[in-house]
Structures are given as C-alpha cells and as structure tokens.
Amino acid sequence: MTLPPPSPAVHAAARAHAGSLAMPPGALDGLVDLGCWIAAAQGQVPPAPLENVRVVVFAGDHGVAADGVSAFPTAITVGMLHGILAGGAGVCVIARQHGVHVRVLDIGVDADPDVPAEVTAHKVRHGSGNIRVEDALTREEAERALAEGAAIAAEEIAAGAQLLIAGDLGIGNTTPSAALIAATYGAPAAEVTGTGTGLDEAGRLRKAAIIDEAIARCGDRLADPVQRLACLGSADIAAATGFMVAAARAGVPVLVDGVIAAAEATMAEAIAPGAKAWMRAGHRSPEPGLTYALDRLGLEPILDLGLRLGEGSGAVAAVPLVRTGIALMREMATLADVS
Ligand SMILES: Cc1cc2ncn([C@H]3O[C@H](COP(=O)(O)O)[C@@H](O)[C@H]3O)c2cc1C
Numbered sequence: 610m611t612l613p614p615p616s617p618a619v620h621a622a623a624r625a626h627a628g629s630l631a632m633p634p635g636a637l638d639g640l641v642d643l644g645c646w647i648a649a650a651q652g653q654v655p656p657a658p659l660e661n662v663r664v665v666v667f668a669g670d671h672g673v674a675a676d677g678v679s680a681f682p683t684a685i686t687v688g689m690l691h692g693i694l695a696g697g698a699g700v701c702v703i704a705r706q707h708g709v710h711v712r713v714l715d716i717g718v719d720a721d722p723d724v725p726a727e728v729t730a731h732k733v734r735h736g737s738g739n740i741r742v743e744d745a746l747t748r749e750e751a752e753r754a755l756a757e758g759a760a761i762a763a764e765e766i767a768a769g770a771q772l773l774i775a776g777d778l779g780i781g782n783t784t785p786s787a788a789l790i791a792a793t794y795g796a797p798a799a800e801v802t803g804t805g806t807g808l809d810e811a812g813r814l815r816k817a818a819i820i821d822e823a824i825a826r827c828g829d830r831l832a833d834p835v836q837r838l839a840c841l842g843s844a845d846i847a848a849a850t851g852f853m854v855a856a857a858r859a860g861v862p863v864l865v866d867g868v869i870a871a872a873e874a875t876m877a878e879a880i881a882p883g884a885k886a887w888m889r890a891g892h893r894s895p896e897p898g899l900t901y902a903l904d905r906l907g908l909e910p911i912l913d914l915g916l917r918l919g920e921g922s923g924a925v926a927a928v929p930l931v932r933t934g935i936a937l938m939r940e941m942a943t944l945a946d947v948s
Pocket residue numbers: 678679680681685686689777778779780781782783784804805806807918919920
C-alpha cells in the first residue's frame with residue numbers, strides 16, 4: 610500500500626497563497642517550494658515555524674572496512690562518537706548555529722564505548738558483516754534494526770520533532786550505501802561509487818569491484834528490500850531506514866543528507882512506497898551515488914556546496930533555507946497589499 614503524501618489540497622492552497630505574494634510569478638520558488646512542502650506536511654497555510662528540528666546520528670561499523678575501502682581507520686568511529694557527545698563534531702557546530710537538536714546513537718559500533726547508557730539503548734550488534742564475503746546482518750537483525758529505527762523516530766516525534774534528519778557515522782559506510790543504491794537501481798557499481806573520505810581513483814575502483822563482488826554473492830536475494838538491507842547494508846543503515854519510514858508514516862517531514870542518507874531514503878521508498886514525498890534533499894555531496902539516487906527519487910538538492918562530511922551536516926546546513934521558505938509564506942506582503 611502506498612503511503613499518503615503530504616496533503617495535496619493544502620499544497621494547492623499554499624501554492625495559491627505563494628502566487629498572491631508581492632513578486633513576479635515564481636520569483637522565489639526555490640524557497641517558497643520548501644514552505645509549500647512544509648505547509649502540506651503540517652496541513653496548514655501558512656505553515657508553523659520550525660522550532661523543533663532534530664537530527665539523530667546513527668553510528669555503526671562495517672566489516673568491509675577491513676578490505677581497505679576507506680582512507681581512514683575504523684578507530685575513528687568511536688573517536689567521532691565521543692566527538693559528537695562532546696559537541697565538537699562538525700554536525701554539532703552547524704546544528705548549534707541553527708538551533709537543531711543533535712542525538713547520537715550506537716546502533717552497530719564494533720566496540721563497547723564508554724558512553725551513557727541511552728546512547729547504546731538501541732544497539733543491534735557489534736559491527737556489521739563484511740558484505741564482500743558475508744551478509745551484513747541476519748534477516749532477523751535487519752527487521753530488528755528497522756524496528757529500532759521506528760522506535761527512535763517515535764521518541765523524537767514524542768519530543769516534538771517538526772522535521773527529522775538521519776545522520777551517519779561509521780568508517781566504511783559509503784561502501785554499503787553505494788552497494789544498496791547499485792543493487793536497487795541496477796546501476797554498475799563503478800557509476801555510483803565515490804571516493805568517500807578520500808580514496809584515490811585506484812582505490813575507488815577497488816571499492817567498486819568489492820561492491821560488484823558483494824552484489825554477485827547475494828544474487829536473487831536482493832529482490833526483497835529487507836533482505837537487501839541484510840545482504841548489503843548494516844545495522845545503522847537499516848535503523849536509519851526504519852526511522853525514515855516511521856517519520857513518513859507519522860507525517861513528519863525528513864531532510865536527506867549525503868550518500869548514506871540517500872541510500873536509506875532509497876530503501877525507505879522500497880519498503881514503504883510513497884515515503885519519498887515526505888522527503889527533501891538537504892544538499893548534493895560529490896558522491897556519485899547520491900546524485901544517482903536523488904535523480905531516481907525525484908529529489909532536488911537545496912544546497913550544492915561540495916560538502917562531504919556526513920553526520921547529517923549538509924541537511925542541517927539547509928535548515929535555515931527551509932525556515933526561510935516558511936517565513937515567506939507567513940510574513941511576505943501580497944501583491945494586493947502593495948498595488
Ligand atoms: C574524522 C572523520 C569524521 C567523520 N564524520 C563523518 N564521517 C563520514 O566518513 C565516513 C565514511 O567514509 P568512508 O566510507 O570513506 O569511510 C563515515 O565515518 C562517515 O560518517 C567522517 C570521517 C572521518 C575520517
């Protein structure tokens with residue numbers, strides 16, 4: 610069954626209001642379109658200001674990192690987990706600029722980091738399998754991770770979330786992301802595989818060959834989206850997918866970040882067709898898989914600054930533009946006012 614989209618009637622009313630504003634037709638569409646999307650999601654014109662925007666960073670390790678698919682060592686995952694908790698990570702700085710709430714969760718880190726218990730409350734497993742040689746997860750683990758992600762979304766919505774962002778953290782995570790995008794859309798791995806944290810071209814091609822091996826290993830099992838997450842994904846990616854599905858089901862809009870979030874959005878749409886209508890893309894990172902997936906989802910990035918950090922950072926950076934679109938709907942004079 611297809612998920613219902615944000616209200617088409619309210620969207621039409623929002624567009625009509627936008628058409629009455631004091632400007633030539635369409636002059637601020639890039640911003641106003643965001644305001645109309647939020648209006649339709651909220652079911653009201655004008656839309657309410659976004660006072661409660663929340664990013665959840667899903668952390669996990671990836672067995673395939675042992676094959677040299679990242680320019681950085683896996684120890685960075687735990688280091689950055691502490692970095693987010695301490696407020697010094699890139700996403701934390703950007704989020705403070707924009708009054709966005711940040712929460713980080715250990716969903717699949719291959720360690721027992723010394724962190725508050727609530728950070729590990731939704732943990733699914735220690736690391737995910739090396740997708741080149743084995744499934745990332747069992748089917749049961751994939752289902753559990755999806756359910757944990759839905760529970761996390763429910764917690765965020767109970768805390769008043771008006772807009773949700775899934776951030777990523779985990780060395781190697783651009784590899785399962787590209788693998789899921791390649792497998793879902795039938796793209797050659799080399800076309801959707803990027804340099805991640807900074808591989809050279811030879812490293813990128815080795816990474817693409819590993820993805821081809823993983824996809825060949827899984828064969829027909831890739832047809833089913835939950836099985837595809839188990840075969841090629843990871844605990845953290847499956848949980849973030851469940852988070853996006855649950856947000857869309859609850860009628861809460863989602864801003865998509867980089868290639869990891871684009872893979873999660875792809876999987877959310879595969880599991881819950883129609884979910885993509887609740888999404889906008891925060892930005893375009895240079896990862897080719899991101900553009901490939903956004904093109905197929907019909908999502909146009911808000912920012913195009915070459916950002917490639919992850920952690921939800923590019924989506925958080927786009928939040929002020931969404932708020933500006935709302936403010937235009939709320940505060941701008943009409944053509945009638947000025948005529
Ligand atoms: C210091 C540092 C901070 C990060 N924050 C997010 N990522 C991002 O980069 C990694 C994915 O790229 P790859 O697949 O090439 O490993 C993930 O940790 C992701 O969250 C970081 C990476 C590093 C090195």
